Amino acid sequence: MKRSPKVPSITVSDVAREAKVSKATAARVLGGYGTVSEPVRTAVLEAAKALDYRPNELARSMTTGRSGSIGVVVGDIENPFFSLAVRGISDVARLSGINVILANSGEEVEAEKSAIRVLLAKQVDGLIVTPAQSGDIGHLKEIACPLALLDRALPELDVDTVTVDDRNAALRATRMLTQVGHRRIAYVTAAVLSGDFRGAESRINTSTVRERILGFLEACREAGIEGAERNIHFGSGRSESAHAMLLQLLRSADRPTAILASDSVVALDLFKAIRECGLSIPRDISLITFHDADWTSVTTPPITVIDQPVYALGKSVAELLIRRLKGDGRPPERIVLPTTIIERMSVGSRPSQLADRS
Amino acid sequence: MKRSPKVPSITVSDVAREAKVSKATAARVLGGYGTVSEPVRTAVLEAAKALDYRPNELARSMTTGRSGSIGVVVGDIENPFFSLAVRGISDVARLSGINVILANSGEEVEAEKSAIRVLLAKQVDGLIVTPAQSGDIGHLKEIACPLALLDRALPELDVDTVTVDDRNAALRATRMLTQVGHRRIAYVTAAVLSGDFRGAESRINTSTVRERILGFLEACREAGIEGAERNIHFGSGRSESAHAMLLQLLRSADRPTAILASDSVVALDLFKAIRECGLSIPRDISLITFHDADWTSVTTPPITVIDQPVYALGKSVAELLIRRLKGDGRPPERIVLPTTIIERMSVGSRPSQLADRS
DNA sequence: TGTTCTTGTGAGACCGGTCTCAATTGCGAA
DNA sequence: TTCGCAATTGAGACCGGTCTCACAAGAACA
Numbered sequence: 001m002k003r004s005p006k007v008p009s010i011t012v013s014d015v016a017r018e019a020k021v022s023k024a025t026a027a028r029v030l031g032g033y034g035t036v037s038e039p040v041r042t043a044v045l046e047a048a049k050a051l052d053y054r055p056n057e058l059a060r061s062m063t064t065g066r067s068g069s070i071g072v073v074v075g076d077i078e079n080p081f082f083s084l085a086v087r088g089i090s091d092v093a094r095l096s097g098i099n100v101i102l103a104n105s106g107e108e109v110e111a112e113k114s115a116i117r118v119l120l121a122k123q124v125d126g127l128i129v130t131p132a133q134s135g136d137i138g139h140l141k142e143i144a145c146p147l148a149l150l151d152r153a154l155p156e157l158d159v160d161t162v163t164v165d166d167r168n169a170a171l172r173a174t175r176m177l178t179q180v181g182h183r184r185i186a187y188v189t190a191a192v193l194s195g196d197f198r199g200a201e202s203r204i205n206t207s208t209v210r211e212r213i214l215g216f217l218e219a220c221r222e223a224g225i226e227g228a229e230r231n232i233h234f235g236s237g238r239s240e241s242a243h244a245m246l247l248q249l250l251r252s253a254d255r256p257t258a259i260l261a262s263d264s265v266v267a268l269d270l271f272k273a274i275r276e277c278g279l280s281i282p283r284d285i286s287l288i289t290f291h292d293a294d295w296t297s298v299t300t301p302p303i304t305v306i307d308q309p310v311y312a313l314g315k316s317v318a319e320l321l322i323r324r325l326k327g328d329g330r331p332p333e334r335i336v337l338p339t340t341i342i343e344r345m346s347v348g349s350r351p352s353q354l355a356d357r358s
Numbered sequence: 359m360k361r362s363p364k365v366p367s368i369t370v371s372d373v374a375r376e377a378k379v380s381k382a383t384a385a386r387v388l389g390g391y392g393t394v395s396e397p398v399r400t401a402v403l404e405a406a407k408a409l410d411y412r413p414n415e416l417a418r419s420m421t422t423g424r425s426g427s428i429g430v431v432v433g434d435i436e437n438p439f440f441s442l443a444v445r446g447i448s449d450v451a452r453l454s455g456i457n458v459i460l461a462n463s464g465e466e467v468e469a470e471k472s473a474i475r476v477l478l479a480k481q482v483d484g485l486i487v488t489p490a491q492s493g494d495i496g497h498l499k500e501i502a503c504p505l506a507l508l509d510r511a512l513p514e515l516d517v518d519t520v521t522v523d524d525r526n527a528a529l530r531a532t533r534m535l536t537q538v539g540h541r542r543i544a545y546v547t548a549a550v551l552s553g554d555f556r557g558a559e560s561r562i563n564t565s566t567v568r569e570r571i572l573g574f575l576e577a578c579r580e581a582g583i584e585g586a587e588r589n590i591h592f593g594s595g596r597s598e599s600a601h602a603m604l605l606q607l608l609r610s611a612d613r614p615t616a617i618l619a620s621d622s623v624v625a626l627d628l629f630k631a632i633r634e635c636g637l638s639i640p641r642d643i644s645l646i647t648f649h650d651a652d653w654t655s656v657t658t659p660p661i662t663v664i665d666q667p668v669y670a671l672g673k674s675v676a677e678l679l680i681r682r683l684k685g686d687g688r689p690p691e692r693i694v695l696p697t698t699i700i701e702r703m704s705v706g707s708r709p710s711q712l713a714d715r716s
Numbered sequence: 717t718g719t720t721c722t723t724g725t726g727a728g729a730c731c732g733g734t735c736t737c738a739a740t741t742g743c744g745a746a
Numbered sequence: 747t748t749c750g751c752a753a754t755t756g757a758g759a760c761c762g763g764t765c766t767c768a769c770a771a772g773a774a775c776a
Contacts, residue, residue, distance in 0.1 A: 031763080
């Protein structure tokens with residue numbers, strides 16, 4: 001470990017010396033606190049300019065205890081959903097003069113824990129997290145600084161949270177499918193669930209996932225479809241095995257005639273898999289996905305989507321968190337933003353040649 | 359400005375007191391430097407665990423002068439090109455135990471300057487920047503810490519740089535178009551250029567933009583196409599006016615029969631505009647774009663793309679920068695990564711009904 | 717004119733680490 | 747037995763800011 005050359009930077013003391021005042025006075029001018037007479041102020045300011053003084057934020061943070069930055073931990077930056085939400089957060093933060101330190105969890109709890117530890121060690125003033133898993137949230141409960149949850153609520157964690165009305169969205173989307181006759185409808189999500197689904201509703205603590213599933217199941221029930229739980233497929237992330245799983249699903253004898261995808265990344269993978277299997281949308285299979293990703297409107301056919309106000313989602317959590325950083329004492333808020341369904345061309349009626357068995 | 363409650367955190371001194379050793383000794387154990395006897399080490403470690411000690415990175419950075427984090431300034435996080443590159447950077451950084459602080463410039467120099475100022479004040483150990491503009495780079499020259507350039511080289515700035523062989527890529531892609539007979543070929547980029555192009559090659563200092571244009575022009579020249587400069591269109595970013603510009607281009611009497619797009623965001627916008635005009639790819643117009651964005655393979659027709667090793671791009675700059683942080687003294691490197699063209703279905707021969715005039 | 721406020725300024729402690737330096741101890745070599 | 751050296755430890759300076767407190771000087775008041 002080699003000692004860095006350590007470019008000696010200009011400090012308050014240097015400026016003070018140059019301006020022929022005490023360090024305390026120079027600090028007052030430079031830090032913008034306390035009272036200083038006009039002539040002294042200008043003298044210090046000139047000295048600072050002459051020396052090209054730049055404050056060391058680290059030192060400042062050390063004494064104030066405030067770092068002026070917030071940490072954001074998302075599942076996957078590459079997912080356009082998150083990039084857009086992050087932009088919402090950044091935009092709001094910038095307006096408040098707050099920096100954003102971004103970390104990727106890759107949807108893995110361990111990475112999430114480590115990221116949070118690091119951010120906390122860096123003394124972030126607050127955290128925005130998209131919890132990767134719902135079962136393992138001890139590390140979130142321990143967080144001492146203000147915390148806000150993005151997109152995924154945790155019932156056990158009473159903190160500021162912004163989500164969308166996932167349940168209702170899934171309900172409406174699924175209804176859209178049942179209403180045109182579909183009975184074998186699959187819900188495909190990237191979320192992972194240990195074990196298989198049957199009656200495991202209670203094990204899914206992540207609101208987003210659970211609510212969507214509940215909405216999905218409710219619509220199925222309404223339509224008199226039984227055993228819909230069997231058509232919920234977890235773990236369809238970015239991986240070879242996930243793609244293989246999709247192919248298997250699409251090639252099975254009782255393959256679904258309609259699919260609801262949990263996000264645009266999954267949907268794109270599905271779209272490719274469907275092509276690979278020589279199936280046609282919407283003739284052979286219908287598709288609806290969460291998130292109006294930009295590409296969904298240019299495919300053939302364009303995809304019907306559940307449009308989430310993603311940018312607003314990011315904007316809102318950031319606002320909530322920043323308000324709290326300013327010392328707002330009101331109880332945690334849980335904001336649920338509405339979604340709309342953008343109907344395009346990927347939903348067709350149930351293919352008649354495929355008799356339903358369930 | 360309200361004083362934050364300031365949760366009193368556990369410090370080295372607290373641990374020292376608990377372990378009944380001096381602060382210096384506790385610090386040695388906790389900081390992992392110097393020599394400590396085994397019994398003392400365990401005593402300190404136990405005390406630390408009992409007290410749940412967490413080091414304050416800020417304080418540590420203050421004395422060491424190293425913050426353990428690097429700053430990354432990109433044009434637009436939402437552009438999948440950048441998100442992927444950023445992941446490349448993050449992955450490498452994580453392996454070295456270095457954090458990444460991300461900032462968005464929105465491709466605006468002022469925002470870029472401000473972001474760099476903030477990151478520097480936060481004492482980042484190094485910076486990775488994708489310079490938004492090439493003319494205004496004074497702020498980059500002034501940077502005292504190690505700096506590395508991503509995707510865009512600046513001839514005047516002799517620092518570690520990783521780019522792709524833009525010129526050759528543009529050359530090959532354009533050739534692919536000229537070879538099937540196209541003569542009215544447009545190059546559309548999001549980059550902005552003050553004034554219009556004519557002979558302004560010298561004004562474009564951003565390597566990516568200049569090299570691509572040079573490659574494009576070279577291919578045109580080879581094919582005996584004159585005045586190709588007129589077919590270079592700048593400023594096609596994310597905006598209403600940009601889209602309007604594209605529509606105008608596509609509706610003009612001498613509209614291009616083939617287009618080369620500078621990135622996938624521009625390409626998507628183009629794709630939509632082409633549809634809007636009722637044109638068909640590749641019958642009426644051919645399209646090639648830089649960046650193998652995930653959606654390019656699912657459109658109808660799928661788009662022929664110039665596949666850049668984006669992840670590797672990010673990975674390489676990060677490696678270069680980190681090597682330099684470790685005190686590597688060798689002269690700055692300029693790495694140029696190769697690209698490949700993935701041929702899909704968006705290139706067709708020149709539509710015969712459109713006579714070329716140029 | 718004496719007293720009490722203001723206001724401006726300087727001295728120095730402090731934040732939580734790192735790191736230098738000197739002091740103490742134990743042990744093998746002479 | 748004495749000396750030298752290495753290993754271990756403690757005291758305290760330091761990083762670059764913030765902030766408390768004491769004090770001096772002029773203003774306001776009696």
